[in-house]
Amino acid sequence: MPIEVNGKSFETDEEGYLVNRSDWNEDVAKAMAKADNCDLSDNHWEVINFLREYYDEYQIAPAVRVLTKAIGKKLGADKGNSKYLYELFPYGPAKQACKYAGLPKPTGCV
């Protein structure tokens, strides 16, 4: 099922993850979030941008612990925990944030 953004159509898989990572732009992220009734704040963007940077370097999303540590450094220690990330991304930071960041869904026993 494709996602329509600014008149363009992008291919996604059954769960709404982009099939081609190169299709991603900020408007795609906003459209995906809107479909989940989620408004992307600056703090959401910190997470999304970190995920994208990490993925560019390592071809995988960071471990939850790596993500919480990085966010703690950027947004303050009180926000460097999974509880805060779940507040931002109630469907699970790893999966929901990866989707908005245009990354594939983490697989396995997670």
Place this chain on the structure above:
Amino acid sequence: MADVQAPVLGEYQVIPHIQPDAMAGSKPYVAKPDHNKPLGFPGELVENWEQKAVAKLGELVNNSRALQVFLDSCVKCGACTDKCHYYLGTSDPKNMPVARQDLLRSVYRRYYTLPGKLFPSLVGARDMTKEVLDEWYSYFHQCSQCRRCSVFCPYGIDTAEISMAAREIMDSVGQGQKYCNEILAKVHRIGNNLGLPGPALEDTLLGLEEDVKEETGIDVKYPVDVKGADVLLVTPSADFFAEPHIDGLIGYGKVFHAAGISWTLSSHASEAGNFGMFVGSSENLHKVAKRIREAALDLGVKRIVVGECGHAWRVAYSFWNTLIGPFDFLDRRYPVPQHICEFTYDLIQQGALKFDKSANDDKVVTFHDSCNVARASRMGSMPGGQFIIPRAVVKASVNKFVDMAPETIFESTYCCGGGGGVLTDELIDLRVKGTQPRMLALRDVVESHGVTHVAAICAICKAQFSKVLPYYKFPMDMIQSVHGLVSKAIQLGPVNQ
């Protein structure tokens, strides 16, 4: 997001009235050609799949006397009907183990038994049709292969074997399941279920070393690809990624450090789990396991220790010797393979580890027996070691431990609801319903004994619990790794030197 209706927990476990076809709509995403082909399966549903599926069934029955006995010997006594957590949670009669078996048995009878060939309708024999295939696809993915039903079957019929056979037949005609097959393709390509490449693994482990140093002031190492280490640790890749799994990994490292035993992870064998078993494919089972033998030989280790992963331990304990043995290159003074709980337990027995249990005094802990450890393997040298040893490790780490009701633990343990390849988001409704018996037993010890945490030794159980606990109004961080508890209590530094 699928629509989820969590069952209401009653006062005690009720055997529900049947609701036919309640879960007929539950099915996982079908695998795409990209997922299937690297596994040696056809990309999509093949032509003449009916004949090919029937032929494959014949081949499996010919090759496995066990499967044939399971298909031939059911007398419909009903002992299994109320033993499956998915039946108890969903009320769908096709989730009674006997009914699940009959989905395959009916086709077996039609093509491979004389009465079925002559009088199909008299003996419940069915033609292989699209309706039957769809029903298989739905209900053989509502089985977590946990084998609880087989404990209560007077003939010992193992529904897991039947479910694996059905999945193998479906894969052989191109009707595979996306979740399992995508993961297996990643293991073949990258080495683990997550698709975590070597550099990312190294970065994650370096981060852990920093964290542990910050927490304890001690340089605990999390080494990877170290040649000549004594121990190769293979663990589920979720231990590198998810919570609370990673707390367990931190704990393993502390145990090795405290004992002064050199160890290493491997970037080639960065996965203990083996989804080849879930899909019933011996070729894939073998190919995944082979990476571990290769890594052990390449690194020149003397021992292999397996981290907290339920089905990995079944594969290791029960299948490795024939799959990837002989292990004549390992030090035979130690068990091959050895479970991390057994490893820690032995050190505790020798007095080599010191604990400050009060570090876990904020917790009252119970232990969830994972199905593949409980019913498909053993641990240590004593009967029931797979129940005794993990509990002993927990009790060495915490002051307050309480077991759940006896009919819900040990060999009667209820599945977490996410095992056997159903731990995927599109099956969340099934997973929430299927965990109902476990949640009820947990609720009872929470209310009667003030239990605050449940510990487990399986990556699937941990991921499943953290997802389903909130549906039953429990906090998601109630689930702990056993070695996460160890990690909190173990004393490092001079005391151990």
